[in-house]
Amino acid sequence: MHFMKSLKLAAIIENLDRFISFVRTCSEEYGFEGKKAMEIELAVEEALVNVFSYAYPEEEGQVEMCCTLNDGKKFVIEICDEGIPFDALSRSDPDTTADVGDREIGGLGIFFIKKVADEVRYSRNGDMNVLTIVFLLAD
Amino acid sequence: MELSVKNEEKGTLVTVTGRMDAVSSPEFEKELARLIDEGNINFVVDLAGLDYISSSGLRSILVTAKKLKGKNGQILLASLQAVVKEVFEISGFSAIIPIHESVEEAMAAL
Numbered sequence: 270m271h272f273m274k275s276l277k278l279a280a281i282i283e284n285l286d287r288f289i290s291f292v293r294t295c296s297e298e299y300g301f302e303g304k305k306a307m308e309i310e311l312a313v314e315e316a317l318v319n320v321f322s323y324a325y326p327e328e329e330g331q332v333e334m335c336c337t338l339n340d341g342k343k344f345v346i347e348i349c350d351e352g353i354p355f356d357a358l359s360r361s362d363p364d365t366t367a368d369v370g371d372r373e374i375g376g377l378g379i380f381f382i383k384k385v386a387d388e389v390r391y392s393r394n395g396d397m398n399v400l401t402i403v404f405l406l407a408d
Numbered sequence: 409m410e411l412s413v414k415n416e417e418k419g420t421l422v423t424v425t426g427r428m429d430a431v432s433s434p435e436f437e438k439e440l441a442r443l444i445d446e447g448n449i450n451f452v453v454d455l456a457g458l459d460y461i462s463s464s465g466l467r468s469i470l471v472t473a474k475k476l477k478g479k480n481g482q483i484l485l486a487s488l489q490a491v492v493k494e495v496f497e498i499s500g501f502s503a504i505i506p507i508h509e510s511v512e513e514a515m516a517a518l
Contacts, residue, residue: 285431307460307491314462318430365500369473377499378463384498 277333280350282321288334289314292346295336299344300406308385309344312402315378316348316357324352324398342406349399356391357400358383411439418518419450421511425457428465437468440483441475449481452514456487461495473505482506486514 276291278284292313296306313334320332335347362383363376382389388403409432414421420443428436440451453469473483486508488496496502508514 282430285429289429304490304494308494310460311462311491311495314429314464318462318464321430365498366503367500369470369477369504372470372504377466381463381495381498 273335273337275333275335277331280320280324280330280332280352282318285314285317285321288317291334292336295338296344299338301344301404305404305407309346309404312382312386312389312404313346313348315381316400316402319355319357319378320348320350320352320398323355324350326353342408344404344406346402346404347399348402349394349397351396352398354393355398356393358389358391409433409435411436413439413443415448416515418515419452420448421452421454421515423454423457427460428458428468429460429462430464433462433464433468436465437471440468440472444472444475444479444481449476449479450518451476451481451483452508452511452518453483453485454487454511455485455492456489456511458489458492461492463499466495466499466501469501469505482518484508484514484517486511 274295278287289310292309296309301309324330330350330352332350337345339345357379360376360379362380382402386402387405390401392399409426409428412423476483484506487510488507
């Protein structure tokens with residue numbers, strides 16, 4: 270049985286803490302701890318901040334986060350918004366070797382998700398952007 | 409996130425505890441900008457109590473480092489913990505912002 274939990278709130282930075290608390294509760298329940306639990310929070314923050322910043326340039330909108338544990342070891346986090354079509358994963362990775370003066374931050378958040386998650390994918394389902402982030406529970 | 413500031417002989421020691429995320433990081437940036445405006449240009453930032461940092465936290469540190477570079481000042485980081493250390497490594501920031509094992513070591517390097 271896959272018991273899914275979800276949280277849907279306005280896509281604004283003021284709701285970041287609520288989303289993070291929510292995913293933290295799920296991670297703990299599923300058995301993630303320490304550094305891995307922090308990596309999950311990192312991936313979720315970066316994905317959400319992206320939605321807060323870009324999904325709804327004109328009007329206000331919502332973002333929904335769904336958490337499921339599949340096969341007892343696959344933590345699947347889906348982040349869905351109904352904003353403008355935007356595949357953040359298609360951006361090229363940032364230059365992580367540039368010097369202080371030339372260094373830019375854009376794209377670093379998505380790069381973090383790719384680095385810490387076991388799997389990440391984007392899909393456009395109808396009017397929705399869906400970013401799926403997967404973390405595997407260590408054996 | 410909690411910030412505390414101590415003026416020492418060689419520079420300003422800023423202690424950050426808690427989390428540097430998209431909500432709290434602008435506070436760090438603002439406080440450091442204020443300290444720079446007051447004429448402080450050499451900083452050691454003690455991160456022993458920092459549990460978490462995201463790209464927003466890195467951005468505020470980078471903005472501060474760029475400001476200081478223009479004034480011939482510097483910002484040195486000390487005592488990075490598990491996931492914070494990892495974020496600095498993944499991003500390549502550990503190569504552009506000096507990182508020290510301890511506050512003492514960082515102070516000595518100012």
